[in-house]
Amino acid sequence: MADPILSLRGIRRSFGPVEVLHGIDLDLAPGKVHALLGENGAGKSTAMKILAGYQPASAGRILLDGAETQFHSPHDGESAGIIMIHQEFALAEQLTVEQNIFLGRELRKGLLLDKARMRQLSREYLARVNSQVDPDTLVSRLSNSEKQMVEIAKALSRNARVLIMDEPTAVLTSREVEILFAQVDALRAAGTAILFTSHKLDEVARLADRVTIMRDGAVVHSGPADQITEDGMATAMVGREMSDLYPAKPGIPPGAPVVLKVRDLSVARYAQGIGFDLHQGEILGLAGLVGAGRTEAMEGLCGIRPKTGGIVEIKGTPVTIRKPADALAHRLCYLTEDRKLRGLLLDMPMRPNLTLQALADFAGLLIDRKAEDKALDQAIQDFDIRGSRTVRVGNLSGGNQQKLLLAKIMLSEPQILVVDEPTRGIDIGTKQQIYAFLRRLAAEGHAIIVISSEMQELIGLADRILVMRAGRQMGILSGAALSEDSIVRLALGVSDAKSAAETAPEVPA
Amino acid sequence: MSDTTAPPRRGFTLPPMTVIGPVLALVLLIVLGASLNSNFLSAANVTNVLARSAFIGIIAVGMTFVITAGGLDLSVGSMAAFVAGLMILVMNAALPTLGIGLPLVLLGMGVALLAGLCAGLLNGLLITKLGIEAFIVTLGSMGIYRSLVTWLADGGTLSLNFELRRFIRPIYFDGLFGVTWPIIVFALVVIIGEIVMSRTSFGRHAAAVGSNEHVSHYSGISVARVRLVTYVMLGLLVGIATILYVPRLGSASSSTGVLWELEAIAAVIIGGTVLKGGFGRVWGTVIGVLILSLIDNILNLTSLVSPYLNGAIQGVIIVLAVILQRGRKASS
Amino acid sequence: MSDTTAPPRRGFTLPPMTVIGPVLALVLLIVLGASLNSNFLSAANVTNVLARSAFIGIIAVGMTFVITAGGLDLSVGSMAAFVAGLMILVMNAALPTLGIGLPLVLLGMGVALLAGLCAGLLNGLLITKLGIEAFIVTLGSMGIYRSLVTWLADGGTLSLNFELRRFIRPIYFDGLFGVTWPIIVFALVVIIGEIVMSRTSFGRHAAAVGSNEHVSHYSGISVARVRLVTYVMLGLLVGIATILYVPRLGSASSSTGVLWELEAIAAVIIGGTVLKGGFGRVWGTVIGVLILSLIDNILNLTSLVSPYLNGAIQGVIIVLAVILQRGRKASS
């Protein structure tokens, strides 16, 4: 192996009294892709931030080209050719794409900015990742995946010696993942050292030259990627044997009542004519490419954004849902895909976040803090949330935030649950638990809609899958038709819908 | 459960600087006052300071909610002047019919509360329904109420009928067990405010709305309603403050309540509430109000500096009080 | 990429309401003024309005940067009074030595610029180094400067030596090609401000810092430095405004510049800059300043309403101007 460009030696890191990294060693070699794996909260993001100069280490050494070095700021890291793509978006929402791409290193012509050139270059960088986003769009107007592609474009534009990517694929669809991987391959060939994390082990197997696995702040395995299987990775991460990822599907019991009936649901600009029946005990998947309007359709259903038409019946009774509280009153809950901006109050600790939506259950005249604490204990246990209770949740690891969000939604005891990308950023062990948990909920008589951009997840979990394309419902797949191929065909609009799927809305059996 | 989940810490630890900071500043001021003048801690002086803090204090409690929910209200000073003017006008007008007595006083109180409520509602509706910055709406209504009271008073002073003033004077100057009414009402408002802020759903929702509107909306909270209620509450509290104010001076004019808004906002921030919203504490606001009142009081206790420089001393102490609170730059 | 990513729209589209709103409000006011009084559009009146807008306008341009970068400055009005007082004192004191002439004027200007710069630097350092809310720091310094000028003037008015006043009057009243100096300087400040805001890295960094500190920090921008520079800039511009102000009446007192801060902030927001930071536009601020000046001017040119109600009309127009800008509630 060539000499590493960047190495960590015995790195420790504490937040207050809690030490989260207990002496990490890591080597990044040129032309190699290194995968860093571990459970949520294992310390991956923290290690990466130390590598790139975003956070100081409490102890230990960083070696750059074999010489000990210290990064006092991300700027130092960047000067040394180390670029990082964050797990959380590091884009200023009120600025345009172009302004973000060149933030802190604007091109100038004399004293003034060379806007034309920056716009031109932005377009080129975006084109490298096949993104058609206009450089003059405000970042706040982009969808999550578009933001991520902008981040990637921004990072690629900086000609890094070391590229660090913290869960770059979590918000991407498979097509975008392919685009990213092509770029990574090119960088590897050009001699860049690459470190990335992902909870999608197939991606790791496909891309990585070397794998390092962390558990509870320590490295438990490090070695060439071809010497460890996906199962091996999972086992090393979780610390126990993994059984099947997806729970068994019992199938919708015949004669199960329809709990949610939707006809002609439309949400201006985003979705038209969505209609389906959701049975008790069923998990309905919602597939489509990014921007297909799944999120917006379901937000319209749950009263979060105005819907422009459609009939909704819950348990046979027509209901009007104009605001989220109406939906909650019918015990229809929505778990957002965007935990940072729409899911959690990042500046508050766990307790108020957990009970925010179900606060009425904890408050007569006054809030019962003891009951809240008990609920939090329970949630921490049920969802295996790791991190300090007193810290602001913005400082929790990404996966643990997602678990907290799930716990928050579940506290409202939904009868009908819509979960949007529920396992985004969740480690494989917990994913398995969440799948089992969703299936158990269904078995207990709840009805669930799962939106996911991970095709495998939908196929593994859902009883039926509704596919959307450009705001329209293309069909509902079930039984043997539940295959990646047929979903993709519908999502791309290349198949004759009727041959692959039932036409919707179908008449319940 | 992993070992990084720190158990809630037990045992004694010093509360953080953000908590002791304002308290410490207050204590320092009290020590300073007591060392400068032996009458400083006399019952009379303490009563004076507390009673006069009541107006701003009651308003500042309302302001704490507004700011916590991510809003701002620059109009409270003029609103108080306007409400006071209206209350005086109505009481004077009803005097011939009702005669001096409890019904008239109750009428006056009712008018004050109603006017405050409406004024708050108006601010709140413009802000939440039309989605205009609170700063602009309340800057506008500040001008409007100030003009209206000048106009009602025809450029001069609106005065309560003299006999009537005698009759309602006790509302400011008398009390129960030696504690005057303004202090009692202030204390009640603070206690209720603290409970509402820290122990009820509404307080939680206000902080949530101030912290992140989207998250609140997704969690089924009606963001507009919570905001609106904070403004209405503030309006009502301005009404209550006015009810205590009118008996004290018996008049209202265009100079009534000038700059109360800045004082109330300063008290809220000195108390540790975050100006951008998302976190508020009522008890802190009380400390802030007391600090501001004590500065004036202490400056009157001594003739150390030219009165021209009073403003400078106030400015320095306000900044120092907040520096104390921060300890050092919040490492963000 | 997916086909739903709307392509950037080409061809002619009406600019959004946030852009035409303030312009529309200004045009409406101008039409109103012209229809109420035939002298409204006379060269003399236009010159008057523009020249008197210059002080607030120049300060408001600086305020645009401060607010865009996520700050606020309540002290500019008192700072202007203090700088003016200092400038007058120094010029009077140096008169015997230097005699009336250009050197003395240059000295005065230098003092004003330096004092403004230092005052801005002080605000900025307290805010960035100690991490105290801008609201509190500048509320404090507002009191401090106001006190200082009262103290310098011994409670009264500081007046420039009479002969000297004659000598520097042209700085306000004369100009080039019939355009007076305040208008020329204002125009220059606006043009440079607009260029700096929209065409230089500094403008971008200011917006980035106001939008998201962390991201800016991560991008290698020194957040504290950018913020500090905005305050220093504002201080310098206050100095420039003062240089134009002193020649007008040749005096400064504790009533100089009262409420300029609110007017400047209002102008900035009417112009479309976001109070919480992250987005600012200098040309909008100019429109805001002109709207505010025109309201006063039109009220003086007509006797439609009781002068007591001027404040109310101002308030209503300010709110209306912003409503126009929003069109409807920003669907967030």
Next chain:
Amino acid sequence: QTQVIGVSIPAATHGWAGGMNFFAQDAINRLEEVYPDLDFVLATASDPARQVNDIEDMVATRNISALVVLPFESEPLTAPVQAVSDAGIWVTVVDRGLSVEGIEDLYVAGDNPGFGRVSGEYMVSAMPEGGDIVVFRGIASTIDNERVDNFMAAIEGSNINVLAAEHGNWNRDTSFEVMQDFLSRFPNIDAVWASDDDMALGVLAAIEAAGRTDIRFVLGGAGMKEMIARTRDGDPMIPANVTYPPAMIATAIELTAVGLTSNAPVAGEFIIGSVLVTPDNAADFYFPDSPF
């Protein structure tokens, strides 16, 4: 044993108040030299409620034996000052009378109605054939109303026509701008009643800048020393002034000190009438050391 005299006055928010602040401070400095066993507390307030606070503090913590108060406004100060008087403390009221008679031991005052009347009478005499004038008002307050009402009464029946009246708030800048707008609005203005010398200065600057020659004169008021000097020197634009001396506060403090320390009878009323200042008598009203 030392006795304490409390002095409570409005803060210096405009020229006249600034002068009054100066004279108060000056009198105190002087009297502290003269009477070693007298102590003074001076408090300036920015609004009536604050002034009441100041007075409460003086009573509660400084054990004052006498209070000299220039009420911010009459109404709100009446009851608090009455309470001071009821506590057996000597009360001297300056300038603005309280709304209940007989509270104060000593009353030293200017004459606001007289101020308006003298100004009005001068206008009539200066323009016997009548003419168009504009009127500048002060900060909206009772004083301002008294002055303006009596001015109007005094010019009633003459041919003087008030084109417009607007608030200049006793402020030079505001008055400058208002006058600029008046000049745009009215092609002919014969004279200006600026009613205050600060406002007159703003008005004069605006007239000068506009180069207008139709305005024959500007009548200010309160006797600022620069303006008195210009009258004295025969400036045709400033042919007269009407006094309202801010130094009355010094008189009041001195009388109070005398009353406390001696048996001289100082109780009663001292009304300092508003006098018309013309080039003939201007020298008598020029005080070079005053800041106002």
